[in-house]
Amino acid sequence: MKNPLLVVGSVALDRIETRAGKREEILGGAATFIALSACHFTPVNIVAVVGRDDFADEHVELLTSRGVDVTGLERVEGRTFRWSGVYADDFSSRTTLDTQLGVFESFDPRLPQNYQGARFLLLGNIDPTLQLKVLDSVSDKCFTATDTMNLWIDIAKEKLIEVISRTDLLIINDEESLMLTGKSQVAVAAEQILKMGPTSLIIKRGEHGAYLFTGDTTFFAPAYPLPDVIDPTGAGDSFAGGLMGYLAGMGSTATSDIKKGMIFGTAIASTTCEGFGVEATSGLDRPAIDRRYEALRKLTAID
């Protein structure tokens, strides 16, 4: 039996505007994209919180239809986390218009009984204090990947560094790596971050691909050259979900499998950009993912 991937993060309702159009009240959140990406490789156990009354059953059904265990998806009194943002026409930046934490404000991640004994954990971008709480409730043998963001580097750096020290695979973007270390080149930032604890570090560069640093190895997974981008929301989470889903499904933490996982993650992340919210991602099947994986492998093949 495959190892399930334990995912802790946000489930949200998004309002998104890009040059391709607008969408309101669509399913979003890091844990959602992670789960819908990882599910192609292994069962997913999700820990998140949504509002009891404003979160549609069809969203829950979408997750369960993809093999996601929602025992840990709490439905509590109050409103679901809402995020609203607008992207620049060239997608080089985005502006958050509104954030309403709702029930996410008092999110207290708890692992249901049937999630115990996790061997693969992906900590989505949430408050480092909550990430630490989750780390306390899993075994030291659990392979942990952590995502984070600039906000936590700004306001909770000490806690974040504690999380990083207990993380096996840290996944951040290039700006965050420079911000975290005060360095000006990612190759130097990587060296310093590896000294903080993780055995592997992935530095994402959005449409420019992602680096893996392990100390021994530097690997680069190029992005897929998309003819069109509709909405990049969730691409980073899809990447992390595909990668960690692949590792959990293989039961492997070998560097060669991390590399393959990054390419699977890139394959799904590129698809995520081709629709609003989970539109394109939720339509994926394994053959489509494998085709894009092959296209990505060919992208750097000489013969």
Add this chain to the structure above:
Amino acid sequence: MKNPLLVVGSVALDRIETRAGKREEILGGAATFIALSACHFTPVNIVAVVGRDDFADEHVELLTSRGVDVTGLERVEGRTFRWSGVYADDFSSRTTLDTQLGVFESFDPRLPQNYQGARFLLLGNIDPTLQLKVLDSVSDKCFTATDTMNLWIDIAKEKLIEVISRTDLLIINDEESLMLTGKSQVAVAAEQILKMGPTSLIIKRGEHGAYLFTGDTTFFAPAYPLPDVIDPTGAGDSFAGGLMGYLAGMGSTATSDIKKGMIFGTAIASTTCEGFGVEATSGLDRPAIDRRYEALRKLTAID
């Protein structure tokens, strides 16, 4: 005997300021970087112009010591082309402080007798009218690569499109590809540019690597993750020079050799960034280039 690479472009004296320091009156110019890069693979025939009195013999000697034929390097009355620029601390942009064309203003590229019959030509970034003149003086069988820049898209688009229609391999950067086509994604811009005539198109993305599009194939050559950047001036020219030098040396225009040439070009371009002007590039030898080539190949290898 290897095919010489015919190179037409600027030779300049640069004043450069980066966060790493300042240099005045240092050797620069596209043809210089191209020649010092291509020379590792094949003899180079250079066509350029410098001032008779202000261009040091040691610069000419550097070129000849690397197997560059300088018969076509005219030394005329007047001042050598001078460029002065300052880079942003993160190297994401640069500002031209001053341009003094000097003798370059009346540059009239002429091919010496011993350059006739060229089979490989690299047209550096100069006025498309001059590029057309060079194209008129070589055989249709000559494999031609062309570099250009946003200035010519702005002020000489029609002539530039004529040059492109007579080019086998166009080398431009991502912004220029979008500007030239009015598209928003490089994958779409590439499709349109290939319809203008070239059989191959390279879209450079600076520190993010370079794409090759041939219609049949899309290839990506990642950049080398440098621990430090001193001065990126000439990196694009070093890339083009390494690529075209490799093809000329191999006597090949096969897609697989274009891919290898891009990796050799990337290897040299990354070294160019590690010193001011030609400092680092001119210290290279073939074993050092091969080592970086191998590091670049490993960057995308899974096992």
